[in-house]
Amino acid sequence: MRRKTRAVKVKNVQIGGGAPIAVQSMTKTDTVDVDATVRQIEEMVRAGCEIVRVAVPDKEAALALKEIRRRVPDVPLVADIHFHYKLALMALEAGVDKLRLNPGNIGSVERVREVVRAAQAQGVPIRIGVNGGSLEKDLLAKYGAATPEAMVESAMRHIRILEDLGFHDIVVSLKASDVRRTVAAYRLLAEKVDYPLHLGVTEAGTPFAGTIKSAIGLGILLHEGIGDTIRVSLAAEPQEEVRVAWEILRALELRQRGVTVVACPTCGRIDVDNFVGIVTEIERRLQHIDEPLHLSIMGCAVNGPGEAHESDLGVTFGRGVGMIFKDGDPLRKVSSEEIIEAFVREVEQMVAERRAK
Ligand code: SF4
Secondary structure, three states: OOOOOOOEEEOOEEEOOOOOOEEEEEOOOOOOOHHHHHHHHHHHHHHOOOEEEEEOOOHHHHHHHHHHHHHOOOOOEEEEOOOOHHHHHHHHHHOOOEEEOOHHHOOOHHHHHHHHHHHHHHOOOEEEEEEHHHOOHHHHHHHOOOOHHHHHHHHHHHHHHHHHOOOOOEEEEEEOOOHHHHHHHHHHHHHHOOOOEEEOOOOOOOHHHHHHHHHHHHHHHHHOOOOOEEEOOOOOOHHHHHHHHHHHHHHOOOOOOOEEEEEOOOOOOOOOOOHHHHHHHHHHHOOOOOOOEEEEEEOOOOOHHHHHHOOOEEEEEEOOEEEEEEOOEEEEEEEOOOHHHHHHHHHHHHHHHHHHO
16 A cells, blocks of 8 residues: 555656656766756666756756756756755746755745745746755754654754745655665654655665665665655666666566566576576666566576466576577577577567557
């Protein structure tokens, strides 16, 4: 059961209100470099990114947003603003679809009101993004540290500022750099408000450690029905963050997109050389496929046919030869040297057949 939340629209993507959990990420280019930023946005979208956030640290970046907007007119764009309300107004003028800003950090109520009125006029929601690393000093003094309770109190302050101005088109995130605090903070907030929640473990780290941290933190919450959109933060290209986010959603069977590859861990019975290389290359070659497909690649006949039975397409190796299975039935044998090409072709053909139906 998913937690019931309000629906918030970011261009053509709905967050909350029972909508599929949206995958988002953030560009890592200098926003002023429009060419590089647009190129990265396009790569992110190809990888499955549904909402793209762009940092707007200064006036030049806010001005660049106009051209970025023009060049990616269909992509839901979020402007990430800290402290400067004028940049928020410029971003709205450039036509962004969502703002990420904390109203308590942009000065007087008058300034917040100006941003809120402009956002309301354009139907643009605001994400309040509380980060454990930048909590208000008085809350740190009150709680002694950036505890989950302190993070939730900070979020509630920002929420009330917007609510007092009659603004309810709100998404909230509560990110900490460790799993336990992140999970505890979201659980607490989920009991207090019905705004959709943007999940993330911030500054999660390098791809290996960060993927594990994100999968555990986001996985626990999503499994409990908490979370309406996710962002995986890694010290890596944003496309990698998007791929990890999709893998988390697929593993929890919350959304389907692209190929899911079941591969055996190998053991002393393995019947082919370079099994890991073959699986890795097949996965890489199939990254462009959006259609949900279940594939299995198994090192010997012990579990191969069984897994192939559960798959759209499968390979089971035996004495250096791969038997390709289609819809659970043996199709043909291919030598291990030719298996990558042959299997990728079969998958692409199956996608083409399904599209033609
Ligand atoms: Fe070992 Fe065969 Fe199982 Fe792979 S499928 S782990 S090679 S027994």
